Amino acid sequence: MAFTIFLPQVHRRDGFTLLEALIVLAVLSILVGIALPPLARAQRRFGAYTAARELRADVTHARLRAILDGATVRVVMDTASARYRVERADRTLLRDRELPPGIVLRTSAHRQEIVFSARGTSNLYSTTWIGVGGDADAHWHGLRVIPTGALEVR
Numbered sequence: 001m002a003f004t005i006f007l008p009q010v011h012r013r014d015g016f017t018l019l020e021a022l023i024v025l026a027v028l029s030i031l032v033g034i035a036l037p038p039l040a041r042a043q044r045r046f047g048a049y050t051a052a053r054e055l056r057a058d059v060t061h062a063r064l065r066a067i068l069d070g071a072t073v074r075v076v077m078d079t080a081s082a083r084y085r086v087e088r089a090d091r092t093l094l095r096d097r098e099l100p101p102g103i104v105l106r107t108s109a110h111r112q113e114i115v116f117s118a119r120g121t122s123n124l125y126s127t128t129w130i131g132v133g134g135d136a137d138a139h140w141h142g143l144r145v146i147p148t149g150a151l152e153v154r
Contacts, residue, residue: 052141
């Protein structure tokens with residue numbers, strides 16, 4: 001007499017085991033850890049680029065405001081606190097901007113200000129640089145104002 005043993009069939013479900021999921025999570029964690037420092041550096045560099053564009057727009061606005069109002073308008077740089085403001089000759093504030101953390105402002109402007117006359121001309125040559133502080137490889141964005149009032153982006 002032959003005996004037949006019936007074993008219940010094990011049905012495998014499609015999916016991953018806990019060990020496979022943990023290995024995938026570990027690999028992803030390592031990859032994210034490797035990618036974060038370059039992403040943070042890129043974010044700071046993009047912040048400097050954006051700040052330079054805003055400065056250009058604000059200096060252009062200051063020049064146009066001087067022409068339209070027929071009055072002197074100044075762009076005053078504060079390199080110590082990484083901010084600048086646009087004001088009329090009577091010190092009426094038109095704009096006040098603070099740069100994002102880690103972004104540095106440097107200028108060659110005399111008394112750290114650019115003055116536009118009612119004709120839209122500037123009082124001097126000046127170059128203002130914006131970049132990431134402490135990053136030797138970072139690109140510095142320059143904005144040069146010439147006596148005619150024209151702007152050159154560097």
